[in-house]
Amino acid sequence: MAEKSFKYVIVGGGVAGGYAAREFVKQGVKPGELAIISKEAVAPYERPALSKAYLFPEGAARLPGFHVCVGSGGERLLPEWYADKGISLILSTEIVKADLASKILVSAAGESFKYQTLVIATGSTVLKLSDFGVQGADSKNIFYLREIDDADQLVEALKAKKNGKAVVVGGGYIGLELSAVLRLNNIEVNMVYPEPWCMPRLFSEGIAAFYEGYYQNKGVNIIKGTVAAGFDAHPNGEVKAVKLKDGRVLDADIVVVGVGARPLTTLFKGQVEEEKGGIKTDAFFKTSVPDVYAVGDVATFPMKMYNDIRRVEHVDHSRKSAEQAVKAIFASEQGKSIDEYDYLPYFYSRAFDLSWQFYGDNVGETVLFGDADSNSATHKFGTYWIKDGKIVGAFLESGSPEENKAIAKVAEVQPVASSLDQLAQEGIGFASKI
Ligand code: FDA
Ligand code: NAD
Numbered sequence: 001m002a003e004k005s006f007k008y009v010i011v012g013g014g015v016a017g018g019y020a021a022r023e024f025v026k027q028g029v030k031p032g033e034l035a036i037i038s039k040e041a042v043a044p045y046e047r048p049a050l051s052k053a054y055l056f057p058e059g060a061a062r063l064p065g066f067h068v069c070v071g072s073g074g075e076r077l078l079p080e081w082y083a084d085k086g087i088s089l090i091l092s093t094e095i096v097k098a099d100l101a102s103k104i105l106v107s108a109a110g111e112s113f114k115y116q117t118l119v120i121a122t123g124s125t126v127l128k129l130s131d132f133g134v135q136g137a138d139s140k141n142i143f144y145l146r147e148i149d150d151a152d153q154l155v156e157a158l159k160a161k162k163n164g165k166a167v168v169v170g171g172g173y174i175g176l177e178l179s180a181v182l183r184l185n186n187i188e189v190n191m192v193y194p195e196p197w198c199m200p201r202l203f204s205e206g207i208a209a210f211y212e213g214y215y216q217n218k219g220v221n222i223i224k225g226t227v228a229a230g231f232d233a234h235p236n237g238e239v240k241a242v243k244l245k246d247g248r249v250l251d252a253d254i255v256v257v258g259v260g261a262r263p264l265t266t267l268f269k270g271q272v273e274e275e276k277g278g279i280k281t282d283a284f285f286k287t288s289v290p291d292v293y294a295v296g297d298v299a300t301f302p303m304k305m306y307n308d309i310r311r312v313e314h315v316d317h318s319r320k321s322a323e324q325a326v327k328a329i330f331a332s333e334q335g336k337s338i339d340e341y342d343y344l345p346y347f348y349s350r351a352f353d354l355s356w357q358f359y360g361d362n363v364g365e366t367v368l369f370g371d372a373d374s375n376s377a378t379h380k381f382g383t384y385w386i387k388d389g390k391i392v393g394a395f396l397e398s399g400s401p402e403e404n405k406a407i408a409k410v411a412e413v414q415p416v417a418s419s420l421d422q423l424a425q426e427g428i429g430f431a432s433k434i
Contacts (some may be wrong), residue, residue: 003112006035012121013038016296016322018068023326031086039094046071051177098267120294124261136231139239142255164253171198174258180351206368213374278311283340284328295321360393360411369427406431
């Protein structure tokens with residue numbers, strides 16, 4: 001098969017791939033110079049929609065409505081946009097081999113793509129229960145959620161199993177967002193996770209207590225401290241029940257699993273330096289291999305604020321890292337320099353009529369403030385994280401746009417916290433003064 005050749009290739013057409021393409025155009029990429037190669041069949045879109053509005057029973061979001069860059073208030077890049085700009089959008093094409101020394105990528109269909117500069121934006125893949133050898137984990141109607149095809153399969157199952165029963169395995173982002181949207185679809189939900197409270201990688205016990213209470217009020221039955229140990233199936237192969245490690249058995253027409261993700265670095269193993277499970281980069285997302293950049297979920301990069309190197313699996317960083325890498329590529333071609341990436345972590349989620357934002361680092365002591373009673377009609381609360389006497393992180397549920405800006409500022413400025421009691425009393429008022 002003939003080899004195609006491009007000045008720039010982005011492998012992975014997800015969030016980072018799409019935002020990188022927009023930045024390439026801003027920087028003046030010429031027609032014919034850039035290709036995006038993606039395993040998915042559709043142009044880059046805002047992945048967070050898949051676990052939220054995509055699954056609504058009424059008025060569900062559908063493409064082309066949520067192509068990048070609408071998630072950050074930018075222009076919506078339809079497939080025609082790429083054609084107009086002379087960008088080759090090569091879809092339904094999985095790269096199965098990457099040779100960084102000879103600068104060649106090979107697809108599953110045997111096509112070769114040569115590049116001068118490569119941007120790796122392959123994102124993450126889900127961890128599967130079958131990877132851990134859980135019995136019956138390949139039964140039908142056990143779903144994972146990463147790509148639009150996964151979401152479409154879940155939508156079909158929701159139609160086939162109207163008013164049915166679901167078990168949600170995992171108490172992280174997917175577990176919390178999917179339990180909520182399944183309830184909106186009038187599905188009975190049991191949610192199972194091993195930890196003492198939900199979302200332990202971010203939430204304090206106090207934050208989690210609010211969401212657990214709220215979810216229970218919405219009819220989600222929460223089972224903590226155990227895991228799915230096996231599945232029973234009907235003779236047609238569809239899942240029938242989830243067997244928990246503690247001996248309980250839960251009926252299920254649908255199972256949704258969200259037990260974590262793994263960055264997709266396999267293609268590049270042994271060819272590029274890795275750290276903390278990701279591809280190691282500098283503050284410009286340049287890897288250890290010349291002319292190769294890595295952005296989004298796969299990049300382990302210097303987190304300047306905390307003098308640390310980290311990987312971040314959230315959409316805000318995937319957008320910003322992509323923009324930084326493309327700016328750096330053009331700057332280095334022109335012999336110029338740009339500022340180092342100086343990222344303030346920002347995560348958010350929405351479920352039911354709830355909406356939270358978090359900025360900064362969730363380390364140190366916590367101070368819970370506001371009305372965190374899940375039975376209260378006027379709930380609104382937050383948490384500050386305090387380390388070495390300074391506020392380093394801030395979380396807010398149901399904040400106004402101004403209040404969310406205020407907690408971002410607190411996490412950025414890191415003001416001194418003289419009294420934790422006073423902070424608890426002042427609550428969001430403290431942030432609003434910074
Ligand atoms: P992303 O996964 O977006 O894209 C990777 C792309 O590369 C995919 O299209 C994939 O098919 C392709 N690819 C991989 N290997 C390939 C290969 N070998 N050949 C060709 N193509 C290949 N974050 C947040 O802050 N708030 C939120 O609300 C949410 N919500 C959310 C919901 C759901 C359902 C998921 C799965 C994730 C989120 N996230 C989130 C996380 C956020 O979406 C995530 O961090 C970004 O999408 C990461 O962007 P990337 O471009 O790195 O990967
Ligand atoms: P996660 O890491 O947020 O949560 C995984 C959860 O599953 C943890 O609570 C973990 O302890 C639990 N778990 C692990 N093994 C288990 C088992 N055997 N049985 C039951 N529970 C088990 O991962 P996720 O929720 O799967 O999310 C996947 C990816 O998607 C992540 O990168 C996440 O950042 C991203 N995502 C982000 C958002 C958001 O930012 N709002 C929303 C959805 C997805």
